[in-house]
Ligand SMILES: NC(=O)C1=CN([C@@H]2O[C@H](COP(=O)(O)OP(=O)(O)OC[C@H]3O[C@@H](n4cnc5c(N)ncnc54)[C@H](O)[C@@H]3O)[C@@H](O)[C@H]2O)C=CC1
């Protein structure tokens with residue numbers, strides 16, 4: 559029997575990531591090749607014409623899984639009945655703006671959109687925040703959408719996770735699918751901690767090895783590898799003069815697909831989720847942890863050994879998130 563369509567909201571849909579993301583969703587990359595979708599696309603008034611252009615292209619692409627398109631600048635209409643919300647829209651930092659000014663704009667956007675989701679989305683709606691500052695935008699959304707379960711509000715660190723897999727695969731000259739179980743801890747910012755202490759790789763002779771042993775260069779792993787992953791977004795912006803839209807869109811699909819359909823056995827992924835105190839990370843922030851997913855629920859991987867080097871880095875990125883949280887709250891007053 560054909561499945562009922564799932565309603566997927568993409569905010570900021572006329573932007574760079576939105577333009578890469580909506581065709582992926584309509585092709586089944588996010589929810590599977592047998593799952594029909596209805597796309598809800600939201601953007602702001604100045605982008606209304608461009609948004610309509612994206613709608614025209616979606617119609618012209620004649621996607622078999624696409625059962626409807628709502629393109630609107632009305633947040634209530636956009637949120638009506640959505641089962642999945644991918645929040646890409648936000649206010650970018652502009653020349654001469656202070657951190658606090660950018661935070662203040664995004665806090666008010668996420669407060670308003672939280673209220674609209676709370677009122678109009680499906681009660682079990684799963685939310686993924688992509689727009690920066692992603693972890694803190696997600697926290698504000700959680701605060702102002704109290705009837706959406708905490709576990710349904712997440713932010714994107716899968717792009718950083720995939721970047722870490724990519725760097726290891728390039729270094730070892732193996733296919734990226736042979737590398738697994740890297741971890742991104744913390745904030746989607748330059749304080750994030752890409753950790754390979756528990757990662758493994760299938761080497762060219764078919765044997766599974768720890769990434770640390772296969773690389774055999776702790777100095778590289780503790781310096782260049784970490785900074786390359788932390789700075790990759792900035793490097794892409796420098797090269798393209800635009801953000802990493804293709805890889806961010808692909809990572810957003812990976813995040814939702816694994817959350818809804820489950821992670822592969824023996825494999826974990828990184829997701830920004832509301833901290834429950836695991837690994838000594840204080841509750842009250844959205845922090846990236848290693849998670850496995852089953853039946854539409856994520857759980858934090860427990861019991862991984864944390865050495866002193868990792869502890870310092872995990873705490874530093876948590877501290878930054880606490881500071882972002884206070885800044886965000888000060889913008890609410
Ligand atoms: N978490 C992650 O891994 C990544 C996050 N990002 C972030 O994703 C966001 C989007 O990036 P791009 O698509 O490149 O930016 P963009 O500027 O091309 O698109 C953003 C879109 O959001 C719209 N928008 C602004 N305010 C809105 C509102 N209140 N409601 C709905 N739409 C609104 C804009 O009109 C624009 O169309 C940025 O915040 C960027 O920093 C980018 C790459 C990776």
Ligand SMILES: O=C([O-])CC(=O)C(=O)O
Pocket residue numbers: 690717790791792794801802
């Ligand atoms: O700062 C940005 O917009 C880009 C970004 O988050 C990333 O590529 O990781």
